[in-house]
Amino acid sequence: MSHLAQAIRELGDSGPLRRMPRANLERIATVLVLGWAVGFMLWQGAGFTITLTTIFAIWAILAVSLNLVVGFTGLLSVGHIGFFGIGAYTMAILASDASYDRLRTESIPTPDWPFFAALPVCIAIAGLVALGVGVVFNRFRDDIFVLVSFGFAIIAFSFFLNLRELTRGAFGIHEIPRPAFGSWVLDGEIEFLIFALICLALVVLICWLIVTSSFGRVLTAIREDEEAIAVFGYRVTHFKLAVWVLSAMMAGLAGALLASWTSFIDPNSFILLESMLLIAIVILGGLATIWGSLLGAMAFVLLEEGMRFLPFLPPEFVGQARQVVLGVLLVLLMLFRPQGLVGRYKL
Amino acid sequence: MTDSSATVIHTIDLSKHFGAVRAVDELTVAIPKTGITSIVGPNGSGKSTFVNLLSGTLPLDGGIVIIDGVGLRVVRAHESPQHGITRTFQEVRLFEQISAWDNIMVVLTERRLVPSLFERVKPAHRETAERVLREVGMWEKRDAMAGELSYGQRKLLEIGRAMAMDAQTYLFDEPFAGLFPQMLERVKEIVIRMRDQGHTLIFISHNMDIVRELPDHLIVLDSGKLLTEGEVHDVLSREEVIEAYLGE
Numbered sequence A: 001m002s003h004l005a006q007a008i009r010e011l012g013d014s015g016p017l018r019r020m021p022r023a024n025l026e027r028i029a030t031v032l033v034l035g036w037a038v039g040f041m042l043w044q045g046a047g048f049t050i051t052l053t054t055i056f057a058i059w060a061i062l063a064v065s066l067n068l069v070v071g072f073t074g075l076l077s078v079g080h081i082g083f084f085g086i087g088a089y090t091m092a093i094l095a096s097d098a099s100y101d102r103l104r105t106e107s108i109p110t111p112d113w114p115f116f117a118a119l120p121v122c123i124a125i126a127g128l129v130a131l132g133v134g135v136v137f138n139r140f141r142d143d144i145f146v147l148v149s150f151g152f153a154i155i156a157f158s159f160f161l162n163l164r165e166l167t168r169g170a171f172g173i174h175e176i177p178r179p180a181f182g183s184w185v186l187d188g189e190i191e192f193l194i195f196a197l198i199c200l201a202l203v204v205l206i207c208w209l210i211v212t213s214s215f216g217r218v219l220t221a222i223r224e225d226e227e228a229i230a231v232f233g234y235r236v237t238h239f240k241l242a243v244w245v246l247s248a249m250m251a252g253l254a255g256a257l258l259a260s261w262t263s264f265i266d267p268n269s270f271i272l273l274e275s276m277l278l279i280a281i282v283i284l285g286g287l288a289t290i291w292g293s294l295l296g297a298m299a300f301v302l303l304e305e306g307m308r309f310l311p312f313l314p315p316e317f318v319g320q321a322r323q324v325v326l327g328v329l330l331v332l333l334m335l336f337r338p339q340g341l342v343g344r345y346k347l
Numbered sequence B: 001m002t003d004s005s006a007t008v009i010h011t012i013d014l015s016k017h018f019g020a021v022r023a024v025d026e027l028t029v030a031i032p033k034t035g036i037t038s039i040v041g042p043n044g045s046g047k048s049t050f051v052n053l054l055s056g057t058l059p060l061d062g063g064i065v066i067i068d069g070v071g072l073r074v075v076r077a078h079e080s081p082q083h084g085i086t087r088t089f090q091e092v093r094l095f096e097q098i099s100a101w102d103n104i105m106v107v108l109t110e111r112r113l114v115p116s117l118f119e120r121v122k123p124a125h126r127e128t129a130e131r132v133l134r135e136v137g138m139w140e141k142r143d144a145m146a147g148e149l150s151y152g153q154r155k156l157l158e159i160g161r162a163m164a165m166d167a168q169t170y171l172f173d174e175p176f177a178g179l180f181p182q183m184l185e186r187v188k189e190i191v192i193r194m195r196d197q198g199h200t201l202i203f204i205s206h207n208m209d210i211v212r213e214l215p216d217h218l219i220v221l222d223s224g225k226l227l228t229e230g231e232v233h234d235v236l237s238r239e240e241v242i243e244a245y246l247g248e
Helices: A002-014 A022-044 A046-072 A080-095 A115-137 A142-162 A189-211 A214-230 A236-262 A272-285 A290-309 A315-336 B047-054 B100-108 B113-118 B123-135 B151-163 B181-196 B208-213 B232-236 B239-246
Strands: B007-018 B021-032 B036-040 B062-067 B070-072 B085-087 B169-173 B200-204 B217-222 B225-231
Touching (some): A046 A214, A080 A142, A142 A272, A214 A236, A236 B113, B047 B062
Parallel strands (some): B036 B200, B085 B169, B169 B200
């Protein structure tokens, strides 16, 4: 066994993937993933392409925002799904126009707000919860931080499931409206896709401005050695808290988009496993790179949806098979390419 | 009573305990504002702990630190630059997975949270980074990842990062340890140049040749306490120092 472990370690240390020049690998990974996407879409046609790209846009917002915390700041958070859920539930509760009083299920108030009135509230509440949680989490680092963020994901899921007076628990909330500009409702799939892509572009722009600013440079120093950067006059806790809140706000936006797109949410969309998948996307694409998160999200969506079409895989096993494939992929990446496809930083 | 205008750092009953171990034990010492001060003592005498307390890397358990006339019972690491202090570490602590250039640039940027979000790299930052990297002889290595540099280069880069702060007082924790002669001479030149520019330099060293040559003032610690201090040749000729610590 020790020989096997040694052989794997040596392969990992000197393997062709590690030796390959970074620029070459980036180009190859980009061409492969984009080629795969184009081929898959041509094969499946316009309808599926629109659905796939919408899923990509939502996951990409999550991945890019999580990379701010994990890749750029070095805080391995598995609690991001909690903020995604908070955004989604806030949108669902504020905007749903379902009349639950008539249904013999849980009764909750539904203010029936328009999408664009609810959206800032979704983002703000995700940010406020992150601020409260972040003040406590700021004292933790490394492994302990992973554990407490894990705890947050579980607590958030528990709230979604058990706070039935607000979330309707396992029944979920439906009739969540699409965005509307006056009388123009984005109820077509293509219109919603364009809206989701605009949101993604805004998130990417904001993240790019953050990571290329002095603030972003300090984040990378915090990731490398937060005690050392502190003696140069930086209040590390403030920087960590700020990026944590900004990242959560973006996850809240992604949650609001998901709720509006699917028009129904229940707690199953925000289980811990989804958080692990999100971490896998960020690592797969590459830590501390925005492009890597986009690439990782694209590869993940293609892999996840593409497995539906494997002829030898019975449909009832597709869900489990996805998890196995992503799990194996994560282990292989840690062994042979810990910085991900186009990443700059190793965990 | 120490003349406050002549001292840059003055500690009164400074204490730090790790469990039952008194790493720094009611240490009262004054460090002159001008020239170079060296801190010596055997392993475990509290030298690095003392520097960590002065820079806020470790919290004080007791006592007062007076920096440029300002008395502090709590020294916060992020306030060090406000007190005109910067430092290097015993084990080199660079930002490993970013370039040598970025290691310098990062300490030049805005410290306030919100303005830092809107600040981009300024020409003045670039000029300072280039000047510092050239001064420590690391300009050619500016694009290399800090983690990929040799031990000596890492020491130089860490000194350069401290120099970029343009502080009044520099705390160097064993800047000469583990350097081969050519690199050691370069660090000596840097230290002398900084002294000539009017900065206060405080360094820990085990290298007695350096201790005889460079500092103007010597502090000898033993078991967290001050054994003796004063002018270098005077201190080094004291019998208790010769017998107990220098082995000569």
